Amino acid sequence: MDVSVFGTGYVGLIQAAALADVGHRVLCVDIDPNKIRQLQQAVPPISEPGLSGTLEENIKDGRLLFTTQASDAVAHAELIFIAVGTPADEDGSADLSHVLAVTRQIASCMNADRTLIIKSTVPVGTADQVTAAARHELDRRGLEQLNVRVVSNPEFLKEGSALADCMRPDRIIVGTTDEEARNQLSELYAPFCRNHEKLMFMDNRSAELTKYAANAMLATRISFMNELANLTELLGADIEAVRKGIGSDPRIGYHFIYPGCGFGGSCFPKDLRALLHTAEHNGMPLRLLRSVTDVNDSQRHILFSKLRAYFPNGFADKKIAVWGLAFKPNTDDMREAPSRYLMEALWQEGATVHAFDPEAMSECRRLYGYRDDLHLCATRDDTLEDADALVICTEWKNFRVVDFEVLADKLRSRVIVDGRNLYNPEHVAAAGLHYSGIGLRRIAPEVSTQ
Numbered sequence: 001m002d003v004s005v006f007g008t009g010y011v012g013l014i015q016a017a018a019l020a021d022v023g024h025r026v027l028c029v030d031i032d033p034n035k036i037r038q039l040q041q042a043v044p045p046i047s048e049p050g051l052s053g054t055l056e057e058n059i060k061d062g063r064l065l066f067t068t069q070a071s072d073a074v075a076h077a078e079l080i081f082i083a084v085g086t087p088a089d090e091d092g093s094a095d096l097s098h099v100l101a102v103t104r105q106i107a108s109c110m111n112a113d114r115t116l117i118i119k120s121t122v123p124v125g126t127a128d129q130v131t132a133a134a135r136h137e138l139d140r141r142g143l144e145q146l147n148v149r150v151v152s153n154p155e156f157l158k159e160g161s162a163l164a165d166c167m168r169p170d171r172i173i174v175g176t177t178d179e180e181a182r183n184q185l186s187e188l189y190a191p192f193c194r195n196h197e198k199l200m201f202m203d204n205r206s207a208e209l210t211k212y213a214a215n216a217m218l219a220t221r222i223s224f225m226n227e228l229a230n231l232t233e234l235l236g237a238d239i240e241a242v243r244k245g246i247g248s249d250p251r252i253g254y255h256f257i258y259p260g261c262g263f264g265g266s267c268f269p270k271d272l273r274a275l276l277h278t279a280e281h282n283g284m285p286l287r288l289l290r291s292v293t294d295v296n297d298s299q300r301h302i303l304f305s306k307l308r309a310y311f312p313n314g315f316a317d318k319k320i321a322v323w324g325l326a327f328k329p330n331t332d333d334m335r336e337a338p339s340r341y342l343m344e345a346l347w348q349e350g351a352t353v354h355a356f357d358p359e360a361m362s363e364c365r366r367l368y369g370y371r372d373d374l375h376l377c378a379t380r381d382d383t384l385e386d387a388d389a390l391v392i393c394t395e396w397k398n399f400r401v402v403d404f405e406v407l408a409d410k411l412r413s414r415v416i417v418d419g420r421n422l423y424n425p426e427h428v429a430a431a432g433l434h435y436s437g438i439g440l441r442r443i444a445p446e447v448s449t450q
Helices: 011-022 033-041 051-062 070-076 097-109 126-140 160-166 177-188 205-235 238-246 267-280 287-299 302-310 338-348 361-368 403-408 425-430
Strands: 002-007 025-029 064-067 077-080 114-118 148-151 174-175 199-202 319-323 351-356 374-376 391-392 415-418 434-436
Touching: 002 011, 002 070, 002 097, 011 025, 011 051, 011 064, 011 077, 011 160, 025 070, 033 064, 051 064, 051 160, 070 097, 070 199, 077 174, 097 114, 097 126, 114 126, 114 177, 126 148, 126 205, 148 174, 148 205, 174 205, 177 199, 199 205, 199 351, 205 238, 205 267, 205 287, 267 287, 302 391, 302 415, 302 434, 319 338, 338 351, 351 361, 361 374, 403 425, 425 434
Parallel strands: 002 025, 002 077, 025 064, 077 114, 114 148, 174 199, 319 351, 319 391, 351 374, 391 415, 415 434
Antiparallel strands: none
8 A cells, every 4th residue: 555654753754664564655754854865865863673674675675765745745645644743732731733734734735535644642632633624724725525534543662662563563553433444444454463453443532542541551550660669678678579479460460560760751751741631621630640640750860869878978079870871771762761860960969970871872962962071981881980889770681791790899889779670689789789779678788898
């Protein structure tokens, strides 16, 4: 099938690559000419496993094209994805200006029936607004006879495994009551349903809410475990033992019950705020989800709080090694990442940060520029030179195995604060290191650190 995609951000580009990879002919449009030139050379603007090779292969085979011309994209396909950003407004609501602007632009170029597929994460009722905006533009042009079908098709991608998620989805949610649109989406997604049927059809509003509800549930599990971990420390218990104990219950399972230093990224924080705004706007405050966000807001500062306990006299002239800048592994995304809250607190206290991340170094430089109190190091071990303490913010694989004897020798205060519970506290203590995880029992170092 011929498909067009408006927006080459994270969602749009991943969706386009996956559709092209199964044989559809996809034309992507974006207003940024530099980005389009980069994509035409198969250079993705984001870090995502497998994406570069998929782009290169499908561009070479002519199934994936890029343009800045909206009219070309509208003429190319009857199925048009809208995958532009919906940033949060000051009140937490989702800003639909880009979605509605693209809708009007598509309608201004339409000379035949089209099906608009909303891939952007949007609040309940957006499909109605998109339909109204498109109809208004068509009516203004005197094209009342043209049919515009609007489908809600939310994404459920995890950064770091987004392309794999898109190629092998757990489910495909489609919101529409239009029979023709249903047939079109069934044909479009048929290659992804070969083993078993993954399409779930429902009305638009239910589809829109499903996206927010899924992220809200996952965020709730994370905040629950983080709050429980903080209590576990006070009680002298071990959150890892508790996690295994409750995770073995099939009604609970192990997914998203790992304690840590708070969730970040582009989805959970923004989607929770948007859902809370929608609920309050309709006169029904969501007290549980408000607590979920409050817990996460507090958890973002736990790394700094734990570190401060080892340095009661402050951080002036202290050098802190930071492993991990991205909000999660296998991405360069630092939006609302725990590392940012830690580093900014350290800088305010006069500390210098020596940081390393396998993917997010350029993004960190873009965010913070060149400053005397930030040193981006070539390797994880380079961060340890003359460092007073080590803080782990992201659970990258190459942080999992370390020589604790070397760390004890390198770190002047022999302090490790681990926001991801990567290590066995007994092994760390045996090397003479002070180790503080999330919800883990404190074990005194076996070697004096005085």
